[in-house]
Amino acid sequence: xxxxxxxxxxxxxxxxxxxxxxxxxxxxxxxxxxxxxxxxxxxxxxxxxxxxxxxxxxxxxxxxxxxxxxxxxxxxxxxxxxxxxxxxxxxxxxxxxxxxxxxxxxxxxxxxxxxxxxxxxxxxxxxxxxxxxxxxxxxxxxxxxxxxxxxxxxxxxxxxxxxxxxxxxxxxxxxxxxxxxxxxxxxxxxxxxxxxxxxxxxxxxxxxxxxxxxxxxxxxxxxxxxxxxxxxxxxxxxxxxxxxxxxxxxxxxxxxxxxxxxxxxxxxxxxxxxxxxxxxxxxxxxxxxxxxxxxxxxxxxxxxxxxxxxxxxxxxxxxxxxxxxxxxxxxxxxxxxxxxxxxxxxxxxxxxxxxxxxxxxxxxxxxxxxxxxx
Amino acid sequence: xxxxxxxxxxxxxxxxxxxxxxxxxxxxxxxxxxxxxxxxxxxxxxxxxxxxxxxxxxxxxxxxxxxxxxxxxxxxxxxxxxxxxxxxxxxxxxxxxxxxxxxxxxxxxxxxxxxxxxxxxxxxxxxxxxxxxxxxxxxxxxxxxxxxxxxxxxxxxxxxxxxxxxxxxxxxxxxxxxxxxxxxxxxxxxxxxxxxxxxxxxxxxxxxxxxxxxxxxxxxxxxxxxxxxxxxxxxxxxxxxxxxxxxxxxxxxxxxxxxxxxxxxxxxxxxxxxxxxxxxxxxxxxxxxxxxxxxxxxxxxxxxxxxxxxxxxxxxxxxxxxxxxxxxxxxxxxxxxxxxxxxxxxxxxxxxxxxxx
Numbered sequence: 001x002x003x004x005x006x007x008x009x010x011x012x013x014x015x016x017x018x019x020x021x022x023x024x025x026x027x028x029x030x031x032x033x034x035x036x037x038x039x040x041x042x043x044x045x046x047x048x049x050x051x052x053x054x055x056x057x058x059x060x061x062x063x064x065x066x067x068x069x070x071x072x073x074x075x076x077x078x079x080x081x082x083x084x085x086x087x088x089x090x091x092x093x094x095x096x097x098x099x100x101x102x103x104x105x106x107x108x109x110x111x112x113x114x115x116x117x118x119x120x121x122x123x124x125x126x127x128x129x130x131x132x133x134x135x136x137x138x139x140x141x142x143x144x145x146x147x148x149x150x151x152x153x154x155x156x157x158x159x160x161x162x163x164x165x166x167x168x169x170x171x172x173x174x175x176x177x178x179x180x181x182x183x184x185x186x187x188x189x190x191x192x193x194x195x196x197x198x199x200x201x202x203x204x205x206x207x208x209x210x211x212x213x214x215x216x217x218x219x220x221x222x223x224x225x226x227x228x229x230x231x232x233x234x235x236x237x238x239x240x241x242x243x244x245x246x247x248x249x250x251x252x253x254x255x256x257x258x259x260x261x262x263x264x265x266x267x268x269x270x271x272x273x274x275x276x277x278x279x280x281x282x283x284x285x286x287x288x289x290x291x292x293x294x295x296x297x298x299x300x301x302x303x304x305x306x307x308x309x310x311x312x313x314x315x316x317x318x319x320x321x322x323x324x325x326x327x328x329x330x331x332x333x334x335x336x337x338x339x340x341x342x343x344x345x346x347x348x349x350x351x352x353x354x355x356x357x358x359x360x361x362x363x364x365x366x367x368x369x370x371x372x373x374x
Numbered sequence: 375x376x377x378x379x380x381x382x383x384x385x386x387x388x389x390x391x392x393x394x395x396x397x398x399x400x401x402x403x404x405x406x407x408x409x410x411x412x413x414x415x416x417x418x419x420x421x422x423x424x425x426x427x428x429x430x431x432x433x434x435x436x437x438x439x440x441x442x443x444x445x446x447x448x449x450x451x452x453x454x455x456x457x458x459x460x461x462x463x464x465x466x467x468x469x470x471x472x473x474x475x476x477x478x479x480x481x482x483x484x485x486x487x488x489x490x491x492x493x494x495x496x497x498x499x500x501x502x503x504x505x506x507x508x509x510x511x512x513x514x515x516x517x518x519x520x521x522x523x524x525x526x527x528x529x530x531x532x533x534x535x536x537x538x539x540x541x542x543x544x545x546x547x548x549x550x551x552x553x554x555x556x557x558x559x560x561x562x563x564x565x566x567x568x569x570x571x572x573x574x575x576x577x578x579x580x581x582x583x584x585x586x587x588x589x590x591x592x593x594x595x596x597x598x599x600x601x602x603x604x605x606x607x608x609x610x611x612x613x614x615x616x617x618x619x620x621x622x623x624x625x626x627x628x629x630x631x632x633x634x635x636x637x638x639x640x641x642x643x644x645x646x647x648x649x650x651x652x653x654x655x656x657x658x659x660x661x662x663x664x665x666x667x668x669x670x671x672x673x674x675x676x677x678x679x680x681x682x683x684x685x686x687x688x689x690x691x692x693x694x695x696x697x698x699x700x701x702x703x704x705x706x707x708x709x710x711x712x713x714x715x716x717x718x719x720x721x722x723x724x725x726x727x728x729x730x731x
Contacts, residue, residue, distance in 0.1 A: 131696025
């Protein structure tokens with residue numbers, strides 16, 4: 001790995017280097033930012049990656065297609081199910097099999113639940129990053145309900161590995177519909193409370209409004225995806241323009257805010273949670289009953305060729321790109337992770353802000369570092 | 375030392391020197407005992423406040439908080455303190471040893487000195503000096519030195535940023551806090567803490583001073599929260615940004631002293647607020663004046679009021695986000711300070727024309 005050398009000769013007087021991370025409470029894991037500071041003002045940001053690199057892409061080349069799914073849990077662990085789904089969809093594309101309708105609905109339901117869980121965690125941590133510690137506990141209380149649903153369904157709470165090529169691992173638990181239906185009104189009730197606790201607070205508004213502005217043009221040229229792009233007014237929801245699983249049969253809005261600042265990104269995620277609830281509500285009552293697994297061979301071999309599948313994770317556009325040479329292992333697997341391209345925007349928008357604002361910006365960009373590093 | 379009228383601590387010292395006839399030796403012993411009482415109070419009150427904070431936080435956060443060690447978990451913080459006492463002290467290499475180690479002594483000394491002039495009840499103050507308010511303002515600003523020393527001496531950039539922030543913050547907000555106190559001093563016409571309380575027997579100053587006293591109280595709470603480095607003004611620590619700010623590099627008891635001092639400072643700010651605005655140890659409408667055991671009721675009302683103030687500050691902490699350094703300074707220099715200055719002029723006019731109740 002290329003070593004980043006701190007060249008103090010380039011510094012102007014008054015400036016100094018500040019090593020933010022890999023162990024730092026605000027970098028949400030092991031992201032390392034080398035900051036050039038002038039007092040408290042950030043002059044330059046240089047991300048240094050590789051602290052949690054596990055060569056998942058390389059490992060994929062040595063695993064069978066069914067095993068790859070378990071590796072993807074560990075990329076963006078907060079949208080584990082959506083990662084699984086992406087790989088499963090890519091493999092199904094290659095095998096040219098049609099999965100049962102039930103599987104499609106289950107995957108979409110799980111995906112949206114995962115998105116809500118991820119956004120809830122983000123909301124809790126967002127509050128902590130700007131100093132409001134209580135939000136974390138509230139968010140975790142409600143996220144726990146989703147985790148319980150996941151646990152009941154497939155035994156795992158976070159790294160679920162629930163989708164498999166051709167279907168899902170287990171059928172839904174009999175309690176599933178009841179619990180999800182209990183969760184929907186609960187979240188509808190608590191989100192206004194969240195707004196009351198954090199969003200409406202005058203200090204929070206001052207911290208968020210107009211800070212970390214990402215313009216429409218920059219969002220496109222830097223490759224921002226997901227809520228970050230949508231906070232800058234860029235239409236980028238994969239669920240909308242390339243629907244997968246059961247997303248083509250539901251009505252939902254793509255949440256767009258045009259301001260491009262912290263508050264816009266914050267609002268996008270808050271509204272997305274409600275929109276995900278809408279999607280779940282439309283699907284939960286009529287889950288078709290036609291099996292949970294399409295017929296696949298025990299040893300999957302994709303035909304020679306290249307396969308791409310894009311999905312919308314909680315962080316944005318995840319691309320799974322598989323090159324197959326017809327053997328039981330893929331020739332090459334590439335994940336285009338949303339976190340990595342969103343990290344680009346931090347370098348642009350973080351400059352010139354105070355260190356406290358940088359922390360808030362990192363928080364609204366919602367990094368999961370294992371997703372950036374893979 | 376000025377020992378006025380009636381003072382339990384002075385009586386104690388007098389008992390050793392004159393009552394037992396031990397002369398100067400007895401007097402010194404008396405002083406040592408008083409100091410020991412205050413040290414014990416410092417530690418116990420600090421530990422209790424840490425416990426209280428954790429419990430209050432837990433109730434704000436849908437948790438239970440410490441509830442395992444002792445009844446209701448009361449001994450949890452004592453167990454924590456024992457753990458911190460026995461921990462190895464780990465610091466940075468190439469730290470400035472003198473500043474680094476003197477920092478936590480200064481913070482204790484400043485807190486104890488402030489504590490010593492606060493009357494907990496009638497006659498319950500170690501030094502009931504006739505310049506009490508001024509004395510507290512003076513010694514509590516010594517506390518900022520400890521944070522600056524700790525920040526600079528740690529040889530850590532995060533600690534340094536925390537220390538510098540704290541310097542900015544405490545020096546700025548001291549002005550507002552001082553002005554708010556002066557507003558009341560104008561009404562009372564004295565700087566002696568016990569005298570200020572006794573003057574409130576006809577009504578607490580917060581009511582007697584019309585609107586200026588209310589404004590002063592508000593300013594005092596804001597500035598006091600800022601001076602004790604608590605959310606929303608906990609920038610010197612700012613754990614999301616700076617790890618732990620100025621005490622990042624302290625471990626074991628070094629850290630514990632800073633930690634306890636933070637809570638004692640909160641106690642001092644609350645006690646100041648109670649003494650100057652809320653009638654100190656006096657009961658509301660004198661409801662317990664004719665009951666016996668007056669010393670008990672004094673302490674009861676004083677600590678109840680202080681507890682309510684502290685609870686308010688804890689409430690801030692567990693619901694508010696943190697402000698940014700520029701917003702912090704804007705709030706002080708553009709809003710609080712001008713308002714405080716106008717307020718003090720208003721109060722002077724009221725007092726001059728004898729319009730206060």
